[in-house]
Amino acid sequence: MSRVRDLVSVAVAGIAARKVRTLLILIGPIVGVAAMVGAVGLTESAKGDLRQKLAELGTSLITVEAGNTFGSKAATLPKDSVRRVDAVATVESASAVAEVKNVVTLPITGGRDYYQAFPVPVLATDTRLPGVLQVPLRSGRWIDGSDVRDHGRVAVIGGALADQYGVLPGEARTIQLNGNDYGVIGVLDRVALDPSLDNAVFVTQWAAKNDFGTDGAPTKMFVRALPDATQRTADALPTAISLGGTTEVSTKIPSDALQASSQADKTLQQTALFAGLLALAVGGLGIANVMSISVIQRSSEIGIRRALGSTRSLIGLQFLLEALFVGLLGGLLGALLGVGVVYLVSAIAGWVVVIDYAKMPIWISLAVFVAAIAGLYPSVKAARLEPLETLRLG
Amino acid sequence: MTSPEPGAPLLELSHVSRVYGEQVKVYALRDVSLQVRAGDHLAIIGPSGSGKSTMLGLLGVLDRPSEGTVTVGGVDSGALPDDERSRLRGDSIGFVFQQFHLIPHLDALGNVATALLFRGLTKAERAERAMAALESVGLGARADHRPVQMSGGEQQRVAIARAIVTEPLLVLADEPTGALDSTNAAMVMEIFAGLETSERAVVLVTHDHGVAATANRVVSMRDGAIVSDVVQEPKAFEGAR
Numbered sequence: 001m002s003r004v005r006d007l008v009s010v011a012v013a014g015i016a017a018r019k020v021r022t023l024l025i026l027i028g029p030i031v032g033v034a035a036m037v038g039a040v041g042l043t044e045s046a047k048g049d050l051r052q053k054l055a056e057l058g059t060s061l062i063t064v065e066a067g068n069t070f071g072s073k074a075a076t077l078p079k080d081s082v083r084r085v086d087a088v089a090t091v092e093s094a095s096a097v098a099e100v101k102n103v104v105t106l107p108i109t110g111g112r113d114y115y116q117a118f119p120v121p122v123l124a125t126d127t128r129l130p131g132v133l134q135v136p137l138r139s140g141r142w143i144d145g146s147d148v149r150d151h152g153r154v155a156v157i158g159g160a161l162a163d164q165y166g167v168l169p170g171e172a173r174t175i176q177l178n179g180n181d182y183g184v185i186g187v188l189d190r191v192a193l194d195p196s197l198d199n200a201v202f203v204t205q206w207a208a209k210n211d212f213g214t215d216g217a218p219t220k221m222f223v224r225a226l227p228d229a230t231q232r233t234a235d236a237l238p239t240a241i242s243l244g245g246t247t248e249v250s251t252k253i254p255s256d257a258l259q260a261s262s263q264a265d266k267t268l269q270q271t272a273l274f275a276g277l278l279a280l281a282v283g284g285l286g287i288a289n290v291m292s293i294s295v296i297q298r299s300s301e302i303g304i305r306r307a308l309g310s311t312r313s314l315i316g317l318q319f320l321l322e323a324l325f326v327g328l329l330g331g332l333l334g335a336l337l338g339v340g341v342v343y344l345v346s347a348i349a350g351w352v353v354v355i356d357y358a359k360m361p362i363w364i365s366l367a368v369f370v371a372a373i374a375g376l377y378p379s380v381k382a383a384r385l386e387p388l389e390t391l392r393l394g
Numbered sequence: 395m396t397s398p399e400p401g402a403p404l405l406e407l408s409h410v411s412r413v414y415g416e417q418v419k420v421y422a423l424r425d426v427s428l429q430v431r432a433g434d435h436l437a438i439i440g441p442s443g444s445g446k447s448t449m450l451g452l453l454g455v456l457d458r459p460s461e462g463t464v465t466v467g468g469v470d471s472g473a474l475p476d477d478e479r480s481r482l483r484g485d486s487i488g489f490v491f492q493q494f495h496l497i498p499h500l501d502a503l504g505n506v507a508t509a510l511l512f513r514g515l516t517k518a519e520r521a522e523r524a525m526a527a528l529e530s531v532g533l534g535a536r537a538d539h540r541p542v543q544m545s546g547g548e549q550q551r552v553a554i555a556r557a558i559v560t561e562p563l564l565v566l567a568d569e570p571t572g573a574l575d576s577t578n579a580a581m582v583m584e585i586f587a588g589l590e591t592s593e594r595a596v597v598l599v600t601h602d603h604g605v606a607a608t609a610n611r612v613v614s615m616r617d618g619a620i621v622s623d624v625v626q627e628p629k630a631f632e633g634a635r
Contacts, residue, residue, distance in 0.1 A: 002512075002516075007512075300493075305508070307456065310512065312476060312477070312480070314512060391456070392493060
């Protein structure tokens with residue numbers, strides 16, 4: 001142990017003694033590692049806002065719709081789809097909506113002609129929808145069990161529709177659906193993963209059946225899968241819903257598109273990574289070159305150390321260790337510089353900084369590795385020097 | 395540290411030859427035998443080309459004999475692998491060179507302490523012993539000076555401190571005053587004068603008769619052979635001759 005400690009102190013003293021030279025050979029690993037850290041950091045940070053959004057929204061939501069077989073009229077899912085989906089082991093929760101056709105929605109009395117021209121989707125749904133979507137209510141509350149039991153004419157409206165209607169938080173108001181007054185009990189916040197819900201009016205199944213005469217078969221389902229089981233769940237759902245029937249079911253993971261667009265530009269990233277590797281390799285050549293000359297310049301030091309009892313291997317290790325420290329120091333400084341650049345550029349460009357600190361040890365070890373390879377030849381050369389020749393006896 | 399049996403020579407060359415060249419063999423040293431004992435203050439003197447540098451390499455375990463054996467502290471150094479020879483060198487021999495060979499980026503203390511590396515000592519222990527050695531050559535006050543900040547004489551005294559800090563069996567000096575002016579040479583020779591002990595020998599390799607006069611035994615060399623081996627009364631150094 002004391003040998004290692006002695007060797008480290010000798011190597012550190014050797015590096016510290018020649019500051020300008022050390023600084024020069026540090027540039028290679030610094031630039032190399034900074035380029036690699038910067039390459040990954042900048043390309044990832046450029047999509048940082050999308051990734052942040054993705055992290056908030058999650059990737060486990062699946063939407064299910066009846067397949068649009070050619071010629072089939074308004075496709076619907078089986079009535080007990082929610083129960084069928086709940087039976088799938090990897091499903092956390094599920095909710096369904098049934099679109100009610102031909103409903104004229106009026107925010108105010110009068111103006112019927114105007115609003116008729118802009119149909120608003122009316123969706124009959126259950127009590128679970130916001131929970132499955134993981135979207136909060138902007139104000140008020142969602143349809144609950146008592147609304148379902150008491151057959152209340154209540155409605156929740158989507159965030160965008162509320163904005164359009166000018167609904168104020170906490171305002172008690174009604175809207176007219178085909179002439180029936182519905183009390184607006186809440187406003188759903190905007191649903192990033194399915195913006196079609198933002199303009200919708202949500203009512204109970206009873207209201208849909210009673211006031212508009214629908215059969216309550218879902219036109220669309222929202223399914224929250226267990227973590228890491230999204231794709232498997234999406235694959236299993238069509239079978240689970242159709243159960244051998246003729247219903248064609250298509251599933252979609254709406255976060256997929258977001259995920260795809262949040263992926264960093266891999267080509268750019270790889271190009272920059274390659275440039276960083278190249279800088280590191282060139283830096284390695286620099287280390288090998290400078291250290292080889294250094295061995296000649298320090299032949300007297302090597303000779304006297306040999307005369308004082310250092311073995312060949314100790315001399316070799318001393319120089320190898322100097323190279324390793326250059327790699328390590330260069331790697332650390334390079335990582336620091338790279339992170340700094342990412343923060344600086346992100347601040348200027350207004351990006352959300354994404355830095356994978358877990359990968360830092362990889363970049364730094366890469367610099368150490370290159371430096372070790374570079375230091376190999378000078379080290380062997382130093383170890384092979386004959387003290388008798390370097391000491392120039394009189 | 396190796397210690398020889400009492401009365402045995404610290405260092406023994408037995409029928410040693412050193413040959414250079416493959417096809418044409420040149421004898422730098424031919425059938426030389428020499429015993430160095432504790433208390434010897436030996437000068438090896440001879441003109442250039444007499445083989446004394448070759449002798450120095452062999453005595454210092456820096457070179458291997460072509461024929462014969464070199465025994466250091468009872469160990470046949472020629473038979474040892476390279477690493478063992480390095481350790482033997484570090485443990486048994488202290489070197490002083492004409493060109494000092496101090497490590498430029500270390501201060502005086504660091505240079506002396508370098509000799510104590512890889513011996514299982516802590517940094518503080520090394521510094522303490524190095525400081526004691528520096529004080530013994532009168533340079534305690536210059537411990538934090540680098541070689542470039544010191545005169546040649548001071549540098550050579552640092553080198554002597556480095557040679558003795560390991561308490562070697564043999565202090566081996568190669569023209570120790572060769573690069574010094576007379577004042578500094580005198581100061582350095584004064585330090586050498588007291589270095590041999592009942593357990594240690596000093597060997598000075600020189601072409602300078604003034605240096606040789608300070609020894610208690612003088613071995614003269616010519617053409618790769620010992621021509622005389624005389625015990626004498628040591629005199630104070632009175633300048634190069």
